[in-house]
Amino acid sequence: MLRTYQLENLPVPHEVHVALFSNITNAADLRKQLIAGNADFEYAFIDATTIVSLAHALAAAHMSLHRLLVSGKLRTHNAHSEIVYNLSPTNNITEAFRRFGVSDKTTSLLAIKVSHSKQPHTAADVEKHLRDVIQGDFVEVSDATLARQTDWSKVKKYYKMQVPQDRLEDAETEVLGKMVMSVVG
Numbered sequence: 001m002l003r004t005y006q007l008e009n010l011p012v013p014h015e016v017h018v019a020l021f022s023n024i025t026n027a028a029d030l031r032k033q034l035i036a037g038n039a040d041f042e043y044a045f046i047d048a049t050t051i052v053s054l055a056h057a058l059a060a061a062h063m064s065l066h067r068l069l070v071s072g073k074l075r076t077h078n079a080h081s082e083i084v085y086n087l088s089p090t091n092n093i094t095e096a097f098r099r100f101g102v103s104d105k106t107t108s109l110l111a112i113k114v115s116h117s118k119q120p121h122t123a124a125d126v127e128k129h130l131r132d133v134i135q136g137d138f139v140e141v142s143d144a145t146l147a148r149q150t151d152w153s154k155v156k157k158y159y160k161m162q163v164p165q166d167r168l169e170d171a172e173t174e175v176l177g178k179m180v181m182s183v184v185g
Contacts, residue, residue, distance in 0.1 A: 001127075001140050002130070002141070003019075013116065015116070016112060016114055017115065018111070019126070020108075020141045020145060020146065020149075021109045021137060022139050024107050025136060027105065027109065030045055030102055033133075040129070042113075044060075044061070044081070044084050044111070044112040045101065046112065047101065049108050050150075050154055050155060051146050051150065052155060052172050054141065054146065056179075057087075059176055060083045060084075063179070064079050064080075064082035064086050065079060080114065084100050085097070087179065088158075089175075099158050110146070111134070155175070159178050161175070
């Protein structure tokens, strides 16, 4: 159920492993591990209720890796935290983590792990680790399962959306556009 995407259009090809969980009961523990800087928890843990599609999450991952590989400078501690930051339509790091990152109350979680030749992580290893540390239901990663977990009131508020949520393609386009504009703006 974990999906792996190849990001080959970067100076160094990367794999992005994506997993989705629902009914999470240990979000507070996961957040504590991230804050403590535990290297075993180097993931982008995202509140899945704020994600409209896989393209939304993968765009944030691509933006993170592009910034890392092209400029060599991240605005956050690592590529995984940069993914969470890149979901935001603003340049406020604290707000990005509060809105899009895992919180103590998160019950639906999208986990992203970046892998490349110098730091290889197989899909099987990532899936096993996530299954071991996340208490919740491991569900299929797809636009349909993400859409069932999306909290449209949050998304509309965070992105100041004008598009009705029943038009996913238009909503996705508006969200992606606002993410990109925060980088150039």
